[in-house]
Structures are given as structure tokens and as C-alpha cells.
Amino acid sequence: MIGLNIVALVFGLGFWQLVTSLGVVGLPTPVQVFNQAIASISSGLLVSDALASLARVLTGFILGIAVAVPVGFLMGWYPTARGLIEPYIQFFRTIPPLAIIPLAIVTMGIGEVPKIFVIFLAAFLTSVVATFQGVISVDRTLINAARVLGARDATIFRRVVIPASTPFIMVGVRIGLGSSWATVVAAELIAAQSGLGFRMQQGQLYYDLPVIFVSLITIGILGLIMDRIVIAADRRLTAWQEKA
Amino acid sequence: MIGLNIVALVFGLGFWQLVTSLGVVGLPTPVQVFNQAIASISSGLLVSDALASLARVLTGFILGIAVAVPVGFLMGWYPTARGLIEPYIQFFRTIPPLAIIPLAIVTMGIGEVPKIFVIFLAAFLTSVVATFQGVISVDRTLINAARVLGARDATIFRRVVIPASTPFIMVGVRIGLGSSWATVVAAELIAAQSGLGFRMQQGQLYYDLPVIFVSLITIGILGLIMDRIVIAADRRLTAWQEKA
Amino acid sequence: MNPKISFKDVSRTFDVAGRPIFKALDRFSLDIEDGEFITVVGPSGCGKSTAMNIAAGLLQPSSGQVVVDGVEVKGPGPERGVIFQQYALFPWLTVRENVEFGLRLQNIPKQKRREIADHFIDLVGLKDFAHALPKMLSGGMKQRCAIARAYAVNPKILLMDEPFGALDALTRVQLQDQLLQTWSKERRTVMFITHDVDEAVYLANRVVVMAARPGRLDRIIDVGLPYPRTEEIRLSPEFATLRNEVWRAVYHPAAAA
Amino acid sequence: MNPKISFKDVSRTFDVAGRPIFKALDRFSLDIEDGEFITVVGPSGCGKSTAMNIAAGLLQPSSGQVVVDGVEVKGPGPERGVIFQQYALFPWLTVRENVEFGLRLQNIPKQKRREIADHFIDLVGLKDFAHALPKMLSGGMKQRCAIARAYAVNPKILLMDEPFGALDALTRVQLQDQLLQTWSKERRTVMFITHDVDEAVYLANRVVVMAARPGRLDRIIDVGLPYPRTEEIRLSPEFATLRNEVWRAVYHPAAAA
């Protein structure tokens, strides 16, 4: 798998080099971007930006998942909760993070809180749908089996619904992770002083494409690494499944 | 359920009215927004904007899902495909649509194509993860049952994997739908002449909060309606499931 | 003395869109005494599982009610152990964890829990598979795991839906005898569904014969044989007579009421 | 004449992390002649399903091979019909659609497909449930649907894993006789796993007895009884002798090789 990943990577780089050296589009070449990356690393900016964004994404993302799982359960389990919560979730999912920002600034100022909140929202809104679907897809027989052994709702949630819907929750977690990273750029519009999204916007001010690309690629790589971690966790958590 | 939805709605409106009439935040009141909505409707702008955005979202969204399902299948079924495709999918999922736009313009011009492409990408990237997870979660016994009846990969895909992973695909579809709408604002940054996202940006330019709210709420409502349609489809498609 | 379990005119219909209402169970009435062993036989699809699920509190009757210990059944509870026709093991738990599931809920300390679980795992012959996940078990082994899980919580009432259906003959006989032993020792009340007429007669105080379309009680046959049941009894002419009687009852049912 | 199915030294191990390698099947060799009816018995977990899945092409042997019609099995095919121990119905298809599934793949025209499906649905007694989804069926009904589905594609080889396990006695006898009839009429080759010793003797040309730990072939018992098998044969002393022989073979196996 890793081998194939590398093949894919090399192929992608080759394609990029080809396209840019033909000069068809005004993009920087891989070499230019690589040089910029070296420069950013040696100035220490890339590392501090990456750490700043990583901290925001991790916090927002973990909070988002942590809230989404119980809320998804409530919605899947209690029709009343579902009726009350779902319209809001559906509604806010269609609203772009950019539109949330003014509201976040008004209510939360310009510190770390609104930035993390915007990321939290992105992670939460995607994961909650997956968790909800997972909860309603749990095989009824397993729930019945737990109930006849004396389990109450809380236990069933923790010991049956969560493990049984892990594959669904994982979908939410993976998509939520992507959304979190994709949202960090918007979040760092809120008076960020460092961060990959912030740096990218600065690059946009001067249309400094190498800087933009270094930020984008760093975001991509960090996202990819976190995704691999999630997959590894998933593999451990769903080892019980008979997979195709 | 509808009853509860309405309760939730009324509650939300009440809260909004309360907050704004207390003047704690600089938001327009429901009444102001309602008046703006009436004005926008009677000027015909709201309808034409809604139609423009709807056309884009529908096209991008449907294309996204249509491509995501077979790609997710390829990834779930053939490890080679997975190794080659997955890094790109993971990578692009973390990249905000805003960063894609300049590239889309260079390669696709400023017509409808790049707008639809950005929405397509949002829908595709979220759905493909869900489909992939669905494919690898399909009960191996069912696949075996089809194979002993003489089914080849293509048939298994169409007649077993797709129906068996409908619950997962639905997660992708629902999240993808949200992303599509959330992306329409970014997409309409690309030289749009009308559309709800375009109108919202106009509103932002002039700090015309009622206009922004009317656009946001229209997006939310259209998203909600489409989501209800998806759910109704889901209910029909997964009636065979024993649900909790 | 009041019956332990009392089915009072229990009916259950299924409403499948586009077809006439289907009567899975029609005015089913039955009293099961405390400490009684009842077996239920009847053709496939006659409502045996339906009746049992209603008693377990997992299915709502369309009309009528089931009363257990004088209280109407509203939902499931650990005092009524259930073995499902389709096993229903938790696929993410090992055999031991499955068996310990019910014990955990009773807050039994770890050490004790372990002991009890190991006892029942051993009883059903899965000692070497305590750490195996369900997907690694054969059909019969899954069924045995489900049996151990139900036994472990030591319920006063056992509702068993074809619990020995997937077992080979020897294991089956062993588990039958094992079940009879604990039943008599600990005064349990058992409702046991089977499609094996031999098994029905061998285990029961009374055999309940059900008929299909609509699913209903057809007849109750008293098994006058003494406990403990032995191989000798199984080979006796009385046994053969009862067996034939049950067989005839199942396959030549009286016309629907 | 070459055997229809030939197991050649087939072994299968399962590698479960953290435990010694588990031998589910150890050097299993067996030739099944064309038109032969083989039943397989053995204690729960002795590798019956494993052997059958390898013959079906659904599981790779760790060593050895299975040869069907002179060709090594590399994967499943419609000429080998399989009935799974766990039914494996497509839950999103109705009974009729499930039965038609294999027929569609053979591009049989709609009208014809319908006819064939209805014939087999009727055969297993599910006529009134042709439009029901699997979740609406009782355990035995699901099993019957799986049987109809396998029969419908009319395979030359039938691999059946405890196909009548969940059926009541009458339905079972009916389906046994039905199976024997088409088997002799259409010259099928059948490998039939069961845990019912009576059934094993009643149906087979030869009974294959397997032993456990490691799963292996223990003995093959020739059933010299003539076809068609009747109730009379079932009650004959020869039948009783064979039954006892099989029973003894299963439960007092020779020591592992």
C-alpha cells in the first residue's frame, strides 16, 4: 500500500512538473515550491505555523467528534431529540464557515476561541450526521440481546451502539477531519497571527504562489497523517468485522 | 416529527427575536429579515438567485455522487486503485474550496463550469470516503452468496455492494449535500452574476445584514428540503433494514 | 399458586404494506407454572418466535398481554434470559467478553465475573476459544456461546428459541442433560422452542403444540415421564407413544377456530 | 471415470494473532463421484464448513487443492450451488427476487425466470411470501428461501451446509424426499453437511465422518441401502445398524494421525 502511495506521489509530482514546465498555467514548479519550503523551514515559520494550525484543528476536531457522538446518539435514539435538533444541524451544515465568522467575532472576540469554534462546528456538523445514521443502522437484534441481559439506554449506548456503529462514526471522523483542515483557512481569517491558513492568506495578498503552495501542501500532508492515524485506529476498533 | 420540527423552528425564531430585541448583538431581527425576504421575492431577485444556485448545486452534487460511488467501489475493492487514488482524495479533502478557485478559473474559464466543478469536488470528496467505507463494510457472506450464484465483479458491485452499502452512501450523500451548499458561496466568488452566494457576498460588501440573512436562510431552507428528499429516498432504499 | 408466566389472549399482527394484515399469532393463551419446563413445537412460521419475543418484552402484542410474576410485561429484563434463534452475539467482543456482558451489568466484581464466565464457557465446550471473536467461530460454536451468555446471568426464567438447533447430536444430548440438571436444581421456569419432536418430549413437563395460519395454540400434551430423564426413558415405549402423539398433533392440526 | 470433486490433501489453518496456529482442516482427502450423494457429519467445529467453503471456492486452502471436473478450484462458480449455514439472503430483495438473483445472471428471460422462481418458491412452501422481505420471515422460512435460491440455478453440484437445520420435522422430511428425487432424476452430485445422524444415513451413498482438533477425515461409511429411500427403509434394522455405526464413529473417533 505504501509502495502504491509512493507511486501515486511520484506520478503526481511528475505531472505537476510537466504541466508547469510547459508553462501552460501560471503555477510554480515543484522545485520552486520545494525551495520555498526549505526557506520557510529554516526561518522557523513553517514549523510555528504548522503547530499553530495543528493545535487549532486538533482541539476543534476532537471537541467536534466528542460532542457529535452523543448528540448523534440522542438523535438516533429519541425521536423527540431528533425532531428538535435535526433541523438546526441540517440548516447549519449548509452554511459556509465564512458566513459564520462575523457572528463568531461578535460573540467570541478575536482570540483562539472563535477560530476553534469554527473548526469545531465543521467537525461536529459532519460527524453528527454519520453518527446518527450509524445509530439508526445498528442491528436491532444486538440491542435486544443487550436489553434482555439487563442493559439500560446508557449502557446500550456505550457498549452496543458505539461499537456497532464504529464504521459509521469513522466515516464521520474522517470526513470531519477533512472539513476541519479545510476550515482552518477560514478560521484563521479571524485575526490569526500565525498558522498555515494565515500564511496562505498572506501569500494571497502578494499572490506569492510558492508560499500558498507550501501552506496548502503542508495542510494536505498534516491532514493525510492524521487520516492515517484515524485509519489505524479504525482498523483496531473494527477488527471484529468480517470485511470484504 | 414535523410537529417537533415546527416546535424547534418556533423556539429558534423566539430566541432570535429575544436576542436581537435585547440588542446584545448587532443582528437584524426576524421581522427585518422577513421584510427583506418579501422585498427580495417581489423584486424577483430571490427566485432567480435561488434557481441559479439550485441549478449549480444540483448539477455539481449529482455529478459528485455519481462519480463518488464507482470510485469508492474501486477503492474498496481493488487495493491497487485504493493505493493510487486515496492519497489524492485525502489530500484534496483538506484543501479549502477557496484555494481551488484560481486553478479552476485558469483551466476552466469563468463560466458555469468552474462553479459546478468546485461544488462537484466538495460533494465528491465527502461521498467517496463514505462509499469506500461502505464497500469495505459489506458483509462478506453476501458477496460470497452472489459469487456462488455466478456474479462477476460488475454485478456484485451493482446488485450487492451498492444496496448493502446504501446506509453508508446515504451518509455521504447527506454530508455531500451540506458541503455542496456550503461551497456554493465559494463557487459564486467565481464571477457569478446571480445566485444566493453571490447575493450574500453583495450583502457582505454593503454590510446589508438582512440581505445576508435572507440568502443564508434560503440556502438553509433549500438544503433542508433537499435533505428531506434524500431522507425519503433513503427510507425507501433501506426499508429492508431492521432498524433500531 | 399463580402461574409464573401467563399469556392472556395474545395476538400479534404484522402490517406489511400492500398485503392483507398478517396474523402471526392469534389469541394465544397459556399459563406456565413456576418451575415448569415447557417445550413449544409447531411448523415453521407458526409464531413460536413471535410468542417468545412477546414474553421477552421485545415485541409488543397487538392485543392481549403477557403477565410474569403477576406483573404485565412492558419490556425486557435480566430475570428473563433469552437465547435467540439467530444467536445475536456481540461481534466486537470475544467469547469471554460476550459471556461476561450480562455479569458486568450486575456489577459483579471482576474476579467473580471471570470465574462464572469461565465456568459456563467450559460447560459449552468453548474453553479453548475464550479469546476468539465470533467471526472465528463455527455455527455451532456461536450457538454455544450464546447459550453460555444466557446461562451466566442465572435468570429465573429461560426463554430459549431453538437453542440446540445447530449442534451435533452428542453436544446436544450433553447440553440437554445439563439444562435439565440446573433446571431442577435451581427451580427455573423454561420455555423452550424446538423443531425436534424427540427433544420436545425428552425435556418437557408439557409440550405446547402450535399450528399455523393463523399462528395459534393447537394443543397441550402432558408428558407424564419422571425426572431425571435418562437414555432408558428415551428408549421406553411410553416415550415412543408420546412422540407419536406430538408428531400427529403437529402435522394433523385441528382446523382453525 | 474421474471423480467429480476431489479433495487432495487439503489443509487450512487460521492465524489468529497471539495464539498458536489453528488447524481447522488437516490433510483432508476425499473423492466424490459424479452423481454421488455424500453426507458429512462430525462434531461442532470439526471443519465441515471449512471443507465445503474451500470446495465452493470461497476460501483458499493453506495447502493442497480441490479439483472439480479435472480443474483446480480457483473461485466460485454457478455450476457449484451453495447453501450457506447462515442463509445469506439479500436483505433488500424479496423472496422472489432472491430466488431470481441467480437466474438473472444467466440472462434468462423475465417470463421464464418468473416461472422457475415460482416453482421453487412453491416447492419450499413460501408461495404466500413471495413478496416478503427476509426480515419478515421466520428462521425456517429464511432457510427455505435460501434453498429455493440455490435450487433455482440448477447447479450440477450442490454444496449444502446444514440446509434443513432450522426446519420442523415434517417440512424437513418433505424437503429430504424432494432433494433425493431431483438428485436421482437430474444426476446431481451432492455434498451435504448435517448434524443429524438419521438424516445423514437416510440421504447418502456414503457418510463422511470427520473428527475435530485438528479437523480431519475420520472415516467413510458406505450406506448400502437402495434408492428410492422410503419410510420403510428408515424403520428397517439395516438403517438402525448404520445409524449406530455412524453415531459411534462420530463420538468415539480414532486418535489423531
Added chain:
Amino acid sequence: GRAQSATNISVGYIADFPNASVLAIADNQKLWEAEGLTADAKVFTNGPIQIQAMGAGSLDFGTIGPGALWLPASGRAKVISVNDIGFSDRVIAQPDIASIDQLKGKKVGVPQGTSGDMILRLALEKAGMTVNDIDMVPMDPSTVVAAFASRQIEAAGIWYPLITVIKKQVPEMKELAANADFYPDTSFINTLVARNEVVDQDPEKVKKFLSVMKKAIDWRAANLDESIELTTAYLNAPKEAVENVARSRKLLTSQELETFTKDGTVESWLDQFNKMFVEFGQLKEAMPPKEFYTADLFLSA
């Protein structure tokens, strides 16, 4: 060590030369300490977000470009000083277009509400046209670059340093209009703004801030090369880009600004913008400059 009586202020800025240079200089020349201020500088990507942050009470002062002037003009903040005058905005066109007249019916990309938008409108007006005569395509700044370079649009209202990037792709491009064409009647001023509450409740603070800014503005005018160095370091930005912008601007001294304030020039500039905003539809009615430009504070600082 921080002085005992130091007053904390928060200052927002955009990471370009005109907006950041004053802060870079104030830091480098230790001008804050001299006034007993401790400044917490926060970088933003645009003006309106700074005003939003002021609305939330998170920011005391900020620096905004001409495009955002309608926010103070609608009462959301106060202009406390002019910073400098920009000459970086252009109407540019593909090589085959020679004059504004030829834009008729052509696709012209413009980031709405920015100085690029304004210069386009001014240029059209001068040629006797309006935006209705062209096919105006609203897009954001980096999109304009991509779209122009790939010749998806025929012209654009945009500014340096983005035009530098475009020139690399389309060396033959034409500049059809520049800020200089409209100076001094219309001056694309960068301004310093303050939160309304700060102006109302703590004018002393504003004065202190202004006196630092005045010194920085003078220092900048006198030491342009060093200012560029300082700003480049302050922003971590590409030197070339900063330099190009810096040298294109008109850097006034505090002396000149005081004169312009006294003789009403500043107010007439603001008035000029007010008219534009009303024309564009951004404002229904603008407050008179007197009400949002605190000339007294500026003069007394």
C-alpha cells in the same frame, strides 16, 4: 520592563507596506514607550474584519484602505487620521485593448468594493460610461490574477503588487487608468481608525496613539529605504513586492496632514468617497465627514 503607568492598546493592521510600516517603525523606534503605551499589534486580512472586531470590543485601533471607508461613514468606527495616499491601483487590459472606450461590452474583472472597483468606476465615468456599459464580473483579488493571466477576462480593476504577477504572464498588458489620473481630487487614502467607544470615553488614549503615529509617519517619509527594510522584516514578506508598493505611494508628513485637515482637504476626500459609496449603492446615505473624522483629536495630538 514595562512602565508602571503603561496603557494597553490593541492595533489591527493589514500585512502590506502602507498599513504595517507605521507599526514597524513605532516598534523599532520605541515610540510606544515614549507615550507610555503598550501596543498589541494584530494582523488582519482586510479592513472590514477589523471593524467587526472593533464592534465586538476586541480591537481599539486599526488601519484600513479606501474600499472600507464606508464602514466609518456609516458610523461603525471613527477615522482618526489619514495614513498615506495610494497610487497602486490600475485599470489594466489585455494587449489588444488601447482605451477605456474599448471596454464596452467586454468582460472586466473586479474585486467588488475595493479600490480596484473604485478606480474602474472613476475611469469609466471619465470616459462617459458606467458599469452598465461593460460586462462587469465580480471576483476576488487572487481570482482576478488567475483569470486575467489566463485571458478569461479582457480587463480588470486591480492593484500592485498583484499586477506585477500578472505582468510576468502577460508582459504586453496595458494600463488604462491609474490613481494619478484622479489625484488630488480623489485620493485613495489609507486611514487610521478607532473604535467608537475609545474615542468617546478615552480621547487621551487616542491622542497618545496619534502622536506615536504622527512620529512614525514623519520618520517613514524621511527614511523610506529603512522603512522598507523594517517593514519587510516585520511582515516576513517578499522584499521586492514591499518595495514596489512603498515606492508607488505618496507619503505625506504629519505637517502636511495637519494642513490638509485644517483646510478641509481631508474632509473633501472623505466626501468624495461618500458620494461614490452612495452611487455604488453601498450606502443609502453617508454621514457627513465631520461626524466620523475626528479632526480635533488629530490636530491636538
